[in-house]
Amino acid sequence: MISPADTLIHLLPEVIVAITGAVVIVADLVWKRPDHVRPGPRPWLAYLGIAGLAAAAVVTVAMAGRSAELFEGLVIIDPLTTFFRLLFLGIAAVVLLVAVDPLPRFTRWDAEFHALVLWCTLGHMLLASAGELFTIFLALQLTSLPLIVLIGYAKRDKRSGEAALKYLLLVLVSTAVLLYGMSFIYGSLGTSTVAEIGDLLAGMTTVEPVLALGLVLLLTGFAFKITAAPFHYWVPDVYQGAPTPVTAFMSVGSKFAGFALALRIIITGLHLPLNWHVIFGVMAALSMTIGNLGAIKQTDIKRLLAYSGIAQAGFLLIGIAALSESGVAALLFYTVAYGLANLAAFAAIIAFAQSTGSTALADYAGLGRRAPLTAFVLTVALLSLAGLPLMAGFVAKFHVFLQATQAGLVWLVAIGVANSVVSLYYYLRIVWQIYVAEGESAPLALPWRSGVAMGVCISGVLILGVYPEPMLTAAAHAASALFGK
Amino acid sequence: MTTLPLMSIIVFAPIVGSVLIALLGRDPRVPRLIALAASTVCLAAAAYAYATYDRVAGGLQFVESAPWIPSLGVRYIVGADGLSLPMLLLTGMVMFTGVLASWNVTSRPREFFALLLLLVTGVFGVFAAIDAFALFFFYEMAVLPMYLLIAIWGSTRKDYSAMKLTLFLFAGSAAILIAICLVFFQVGAGTFDMRVWAEHGFGADFQRWVFLLSFVGFGALVPIWPLHTWSPDGHVAAPTAVSMMHAGVLLKLGAYGIIRFGVTLFPDGFASWATLIAVIGAINVLYGALCALNQTDLKYVIGYSSVSHMGYVLLGLATLNRFGFEGAVFQMFAHGIMTALFFVLVGYVYEKAHTRQIAEISGLMRRTPLVAAAFVIASAASMGMPSTSGFVAELLVYIGLWSLSPLLAGLVFVGVVITAGYLLRMLTRILLGEPSEAVAHLSDPAPVRLVPVGILAITIMVVGIFPSSMYETIRSATGPLLARVMGG
Numbered sequence: 011m012i013s014p015a016d017t018l019i020h021l022l023p024e025v026i027v028a029i030t031g032a033v034v035i036v037a038d039l040v041w042k043r044p045d046h047v048r049p050g051p052r053p054w055l056a057y058l059g060i061a062g063l064a065a066a067a068v069v070t071v072a073m074a075g076r077s078a079e080l081f082e083g084l085v086i087i088d089p090l091t092t093f094f095r096l097l098f099l100g101i102a103a104v105v106l107l108v109a110v111d112p113l114p115r116f117t118r119w120d121a122e123f124h125a126l127v128l129w130c131t132l133g134h135m136l137l138a139s140a141g142e143l144f145t146i147f148l149a150l151q152l153t154s155l156p157l158i159v160l161i162g163y164a165k166r167d168k169r170s171g172e173a174a175l176k177y178l179l180l181v182l183v184s185t186a187v188l189l190y191g192m193s194f195i196y197g198s199l200g201t202s203t204v205a206e207i208g209d210l211l212a213g214m215t216t217v218e219p220v221l222a223l224g225l226v227l228l229l230t231g232f233a234f235k236i237t238a239a240p241f242h243y244w245v246p247d248v249y250q251g252a253p254t255p256v257t258a259f260m261s262v263g264s265k266f267a268g269f270a271l272a273l274r275i276i277i278t279g280l281h282l283p284l285n286w287h288v289i290f291g292v293m294a295a296l297s298m299t300i301g302n303l304g305a306i307k308q309t310d311i312k313r314l315l316a317y318s319g320i321a322q323a324g325f326l327l328i329g330i331a332a333l334s335e336s337g338v339a340a341l342l343f344y345t346v347a348y349g350l351a352n353l354a355a356f357a358a359i360i361a362f363a364q365s366t367g368s369t370a371l372a373d374y375a376g377l378g379r380r381a382p383l384t385a386f387v388l389t390v391a392l393l394s395l396a397g398l399p400l401m402a403g404f405v406a407k408f409h410v411f412l413q414a415t416q417a418g419l420v421w422l423v424a425i426g427v428a429n430s431v432v433s434l435y436y437y438l439r440i441v442w443q444i445y446v447a448e449g450e451s452a453p454l455a456l457p458w459r460s461g462v463a464m465g466v467c468i469s470g471v472l473i474l475g476v477y478p479e480p481m482l483t484a485a486a487h488a489a490s491a492l493f494g495k
Numbered sequence: 496m497t498t499l500p501l502m503s504i505i506v507f508a509p510i511v512g513s514v515l516i517a518l519l520g521r522d523p524r525v526p527r528l529i530a531l532a533a534s535t536v537c538l539a540a541a542a543y544a545y546a547t548y549d550r551v552a553g554g555l556q557f558v559e560s561a562p563w564i565p566s567l568g569v570r571y572i573v574g575a576d577g578l579s580l581p582m583l584l585l586t587g588m589v590m591f592t593g594v595l596a597s598w599n600v601t602s603r604p605r606e607f608f609a610l611l612l613l614l615v616t617g618v619f620g621v622f623a624a625i626d627a628f629a630l631f632f633f634y635e636m637a638v639l640p641m642y643l644l645i646a647i648w649g650s651t652r653k654d655y656s657a658m659k660l661t662l663f664l665f666a667g668s669a670a671i672l673i674a675i676c677l678v679f680f681q682v683g684a685g686t687f688d689m690r691v692w693a694e695h696g697f698g699a700d701f702q703r704w705v706f707l708l709s710f711v712g713f714g715a716l717v718p719i720w721p722l723h724t725w726s727p728d729g730h731v732a733a734p735t736a737v738s739m740m741h742a743g744v745l746l747k748l749g750a751y752g753i754i755r756f757g758v759t760l761f762p763d764g765f766a767s768w769a770t771l772i773a774v775i776g777a778i779n780v781l782y783g784a785l786c787a788l789n790q791t792d793l794k795y796v797i798g799y800s801s802v803s804h805m806g807y808v809l810l811g812l813a814t815l816n817r818f819g820f821e822g823a824v825f826q827m828f829a830h831g832i833m834t835a836l837f838f839v840l841v842g843y844v845y846e847k848a849h850t851r852q853i854a855e856i857s858g859l860m861r862r863t864p865l866v867a868a869a870f871v872i873a874s875a876a877s878m879g880m881p882s883t884s885g886f887v888a889e890l891l892v893y894i895g896l897w898s899l900s901p902l903l904a905g906l907v908f909v910g911v912v913i914t915a916g917y918l919l920r921m922l923t924r925i926l927l928g929e930p931s932e933a934v935a936h937l938s939d940p941a942p943v944r945l946v947p948v949g950i951l952a953i954t955i956m957v958v959g960i961f962p963s964s965m966y967e968t969i970r971s972a973t974g975p976l977l978a979r980v981m982g983g
Contacts (some may be wrong), residue, residue, distance in 0.1 A: 411673075
């Protein structure tokens with residue numbers, strides 16, 4: 011039995027993030043800005059949030075060696091939790107930083123924006139540690155509700171509102187599906203902790219239809235969250251309509267939270283006599299293919315990255331389909347590589363939109379001359395997504411394919427590498443716009459905060475591309491937590 | 496032996512140059528100097544390695560090994576043997592002459608030379624790598640520079656050609672990636688070291704199919720018919736130095752991969768496909784030559800002649816005897832040098848005359864006697880005339896082919912006749928007669944532009960007249976290789 015004080019200490023990172031959100035709101039009320047003042051950026055509010063995130067990260071690192079099951083297994087703290095906590099904290103920090111400059115363009119309520127990002131991150135962190143169905147449900151709501159508001163944050167922009175409405179409906183549907191599935195599982199097995207579900211399922215030779223239906227519904231609920239095909243239809247519209255910093259946030263934070271959750275459920279809970287290799291393999295193949303084919307003809311870079319995100323979810327799913335410790339390790343490394351590259355790309359897109367107000371692919375013509383560093387960052391990020399060497403994406407893809415081969419999924423690897431070729435085509439089209447196409451030549455002045463975010467992320471991409479060993483070790487350590495028992 | 500890390504110097508000098516250019520290259524004259532310095536270092540190191548290689552002992556020498564990604568079993572292992580040394584030397588020469596041939600690149604020189612050096616790093620890396628992961632890593636490193644070099648500085652349908660070439664290259668690498676993953680687990684030693692892989696006895700079926708996979712993967716780059724269509728388009732679209740790099744070295748990357756990875760690891764699998772390889776080789780020779788006969792653009796003639804000449808490499812391998820093997824590798828070197836020379840010359844003519852149409856060029860002999868002479872030397876090598884490197888290579892392949900099947904040798908000999916046909920037709924048109932309007936103002940290039948021409952032309956003659964050093968080097972690698980294939 012863990013004492014309440016110990017429990018609190020284990021949850022300290024979450025507590026810090028929750029409090030930071032509140033502090034940001036209170037600070038806004040205390041140093042209120044007069045209504046008649048034209049709203050400009052208030053970076054110190056974002057810095058306050060980032061400081062809170064940094065504090066939470068420090069605490070997480072300090073407690074990295076400690077594992078525990080809190081509240082009798084409702085919340086699990088282990089190396090996997092630590093890994094995802096740091097990932098989500100990092101993502102939130104980058105999002106807060108790149109959002110500072112564009113925020114005044116679409117809202118004057120900046121403190122609430124920061125707070126919502128923080129609380130949504132709190133939900134992500136809880137999802138990574140939830141070990142019981144209803145805790146999972148609560149954590150999911152904690153991520154979804156702030157996101158609905160964030161997506162609709164640009165309230166004078168019709169597309170933003172439309173995207174929020176779509177996401178709201180999606181959340182309602184997927185939540186209903188998820189709850190329905192959970193009720194079947196609980197009804198059949200009489201328990202809601204994932205570990206116990208796993209133990210019970212492991213003893214079964216045949217599965218009742220009701221239980222199987224429950225599991226399928228549960229997985230469907232996650233599939234929405236991780237933007238896997240065929241549950242991806244909402245993604246392009248919502249990604250395009252949402253304010254770009256929010257899109258950046260969703261494209262990595264929300265997706266990885268889904269994966270964090272799916273990993274725990276699938277690896278710990280799904281001991282069933284079913285061929286999960288094939289089920290996840292097919293899902294991965296569909297996501298990669300649909301995402302990549304969809305991306306080819308896009309003319310808006312946000313929409314293109316939405317489709318590319320669907321495809322990347324497919325590559326991540328290959329790691330799950332391998333159903334092995336090293337497969338999970340590959341997936342975890344992939345999340346970091348993808349997260350860094352995607353955030354770098356979005357930081358560049360946000361910076362570009364800040365000066366030009368555009369996200370149309372055609373407007374990127376001549377960027378190589380107008381803003382050489384931003385162009386370089388965007389190019390490196392995209393090519394990392396395509397999986398070219400010197401970039402983290404290469405190691406990530408190689409790792410994932412290697413583990414899938416070990417699991418005997420050569421057909422899936424074949425589909426994966428074919429998809430890499432397709433994806434290179436549309437990533438190179440953007441590179442073509444940047445460096446080859448003739449466009450405007452006036453130099454662009456880009457906000458330095460985006461520059462910092464880009465610099466940090468792209469350094470990570472390049473370092474992991476050449477010297478991935480420490481991160482691979484960390485990923486393997488986190489993955490071992492799931493298989494240790 | 497030497498203690499200098501020769502291989503690492505060769506692999507990393509270009510990328511260091513590339514970074515230096517990115518940092519210091521603001522002045523438009525600086526990048527080419529840095530590029531020249533880097534390529535001088537590479538060429539010197541490659542030549543030194545070539546000269547000091549112990550041909551009697553053979554095998555891999557200059558080996559360096561260091562841990563890189565232990566958790567995946569990846570080590571940084573580089574080294575060279577009789578197969579890779581000629582390729583390293585070739586790359587060094589083509590790069591050195593390529594930089595000189597691009598001396599006058601005025602549009603974005605900083606990016607041009609930085610990308611060129613990045614590309615060369617990838618190529619050197621492939622030739623030096625002994626670890627399969629490293630080989631793949633370097634192979635894919637060439638993808639992006641290739642694309643941008645053609646898309647930005649190219650001509651004639653450059654966007655289409657650049658994308659086509661890049662996707663073919665990448666698709667080929669996709670097949671190789673699958674092969675590498677399969678072999679890794681088949682061996683099960685947790686290493687990508689190809690020396691360890693070569694020790695493993697793979698099953699017959701595994702050999703058969705994984706060889707085919709790697710043959711298609713690397714073959715896309717050779718280029719094997721029918722995967723060759725990117726190559727003439729790409730050569731034509733690329734700027735001079737890149738065409739040189741491309742036809743001179745990149746095609747060899749494919750052939751090298753087939754030998755280093757496919758033949759070495761799966762000797763039985765290779766032997767079981769020998770007939771198919773021979774047929775594809777013959778098609779390459781004949782089809783490439785026929786296409787070249789029909790071209791009006793100088794670069795397309797050279798481009799298709801490359802398809803044709805790389806067929807000899809495949810034919811030589813398919814003979815499964817020592818002459819064929821030696822001829823195949825010799826041809827890789829010989830073709831690299833002569834095609835690089837062709838592209839230097841065509842690049843010069845195009846730069847000055849603004850046309851590559853054979854019909855619009857005539858009388859080069861009068862206006863530019865040195866360029867014309869170099870054209871003749873390159874064509875002689877291409878036709879396989881005695882005293883050129885092409886002669887040695889083709890002779891070896893023919894001897895090998897003859898002892899395999901006189902019928903096939905006879906058929907392929909038609910290819911030689913067609914080759915002579917299109918080259919003599921080209922030479923007659925562009926060298927003889929009165930100078931046409933386009934070349935009326937031409938004169939021989941400045942000395943700095945003649946250096947690459949001279950180096951390449953002299954190499955053709957020297958290797959053709961004194962082939963023994965190159966021959967011994969190659970034989971030290973093909974001998975054991977053939978023993979593997981026949982012993983299995």
